[in-house]
Amino acid sequence: MPDDPDSDVTGWPVWRSLVVHVEAITASASSHPSEQLSQVLNQTGLFLIAQGEYQRANAMLTIAATIAEAALGPDHPDVATRLRHLAATHRAMGRAAEALPLEQRALVIAEAALGPDHHEVAIGLGHVAATHRALGRAAEALPLDQRAVAIAEAALGPDHPSVALGLGNLAVTLRALGRVAETLPLERRALAIAEAALGPDHPDVAIGLGNLAATHRALGRAAEALPLERRASAIAEAALGPNHPDVATRLGNLAATHRALGRPAEALPLFERALTITETVLGPDHPDVATWLGNLAATYRGLGRAVEALAAIARAEQCALAALGTQHPTTRSLQKYADHLKDLFGVPD
Secondary structure, three states, rough: OOOOOOOOOHHHHHHHHHHHHHHHOOOOOHOOOHHHHHHHHHHHHHHHHHHHHHHHHHHHHHHHHHHHHHHHHHOOOHHHHHHHHHHHHHHHHOHHHHHHHHHHHHHEEEEEEOOOHHHHHHHHHHHHHHHHOOOOHHHHHHHHHHHHHOOOOOOHHHOOHHHHHHHHHHHHHHHHOHHHHHHHHHHHHHHHHHHHOOOOHHHHHHHHHHHHHHHHHOOOOHHHHHHHHHHHHHHHHHHHOOOOOOHHHHHHOOOOHHHHOOOOOHHHHHHHHHHHHHHHHHHOHHHHHHHHHHHHHHHHHHHOOOHHHHHHHHHHHHHHHHHHOOOOOOHHHHHHHHHHHHHHHHHOO
């Protein structure tokens, strides 16, 4: 079979042709379980995650984890890997609360089986941190991200792609905590590592470019962010296709940069496309839908389209409440902006 689909994109055409056959095998997996089958399901699930097909990946990785645990026992490091991959699908589908216990269990298994300084532990720490971030708990993510980077760098060397991933995650957490100035050197280093290790057209390079652009935007340097966002969008669309959730992210960030530059008319179709992709692929109740609706509301406001702005922010608020709850930072931010728009346009509560 091709190499790891999570890092080697050259094997994707072969994986694409294999998926339907692997899915056929899963229908009889319960009658012929084996660790070899679990490995095949796991790798195919990783490919599906890379393609943004999270529901199909979730079904496959659920079976992979069940088989691995039965074949290897509950404390085997391969079980930790399967649980971590399964959790990633839950988080991608907006179900971070379901991901967290799987990731925490995976981390405990990895640390016990491999030791606290193994690179698999660094990966596990990064996953738990990402879920805390998705739950609006960046302060809890920070020490996990810091430890993950330290372990990866010691175990794999300073120029490994896993180090780039860890640095990028740490930067996102710091930015979420308002420590924007600290993120720039981390993101520059992460991008340099990814480009050197994976090549300039790899999807992870698009992520690195997007992270660096977000920091420039947060620092009030949208003009510096714009070429980074354009390149990130082009890489993502070429590598992943036009309807991938990561493409929606890149388009939305490019739109945010146009809006920051005072170009709401250029931002609008990009936000609309990001919303369409997200609703189509991830469903209308995904947390990212709330994010794009909130951005659309701000863009409509910039264009003086009050009715559409109010409709978008009302739907964004409802989506965030349902998906994230009342205490999540995204929900609170959208509620605050909804109140601002009502005051601005003279709408009574």
